[in-house]
Structures are given as structure tokens and as C-alpha cells.
Amino acid sequence: MDFQVGEVIKMKKPHPCGTNEWKLLRVGMDFRLQCNGCGRQVMLPRKIVEKNFRGYVKK
Numbered sequence: 001m002d003f004q005v006g007e008v009i010k011m012k013k014p015h016p017c018g019t020n021e022w023k024l025l026r027v028g029m030d031f032r033l034q035c036n037g038c039g040r041q042v043m044l045p046r047k048i049v050e051k052n053f054r055g056y057v058k059k
Contacts, residue, residue: 003027012052
């Protein structure tokens with residue numbers, strides 16, 4: 001998969017705040033994602049992001 005910084009993606013499971021849309025802040029072996037609902041930032045391995053990826057919201 002080819003991800004770019006600044007894209008908004010949709011993930012399989014929602015964040016506890018209720019949204020499943022995330023903005024990509026860092027791309028590489030690890031991804032830094034920011035929740036579009038509450039603004040919380042998390043780091044996830046590329047493997048998990050690619051597995052749970054469900055589509056682009058905004059490129």
C-alpha cells in the first residue's frame with residue numbers, strides 16, 4: 001500500500017471516542033495516526049495499519 005502524510009483514512013474498528021477516521025502524521029515502518037474525533041495520537045506498526053485499513057476518506 002502507498003500511504004502519504006496528510007491523508008485521512010478509515011480503519012476497521014472505531015476509536016473509543018466513536019470515530020474511525022484517522023489522519024496520517026508519519027509514514028514508515030511505524031505510523032503516527034491522529035484521531036479526527038478527539039485529536040489523540042497513536043503509533044502503530046505498518047502491518048496493523050495495512051490489516052485494518054478500510055479506505056480513504058480524503059487524499
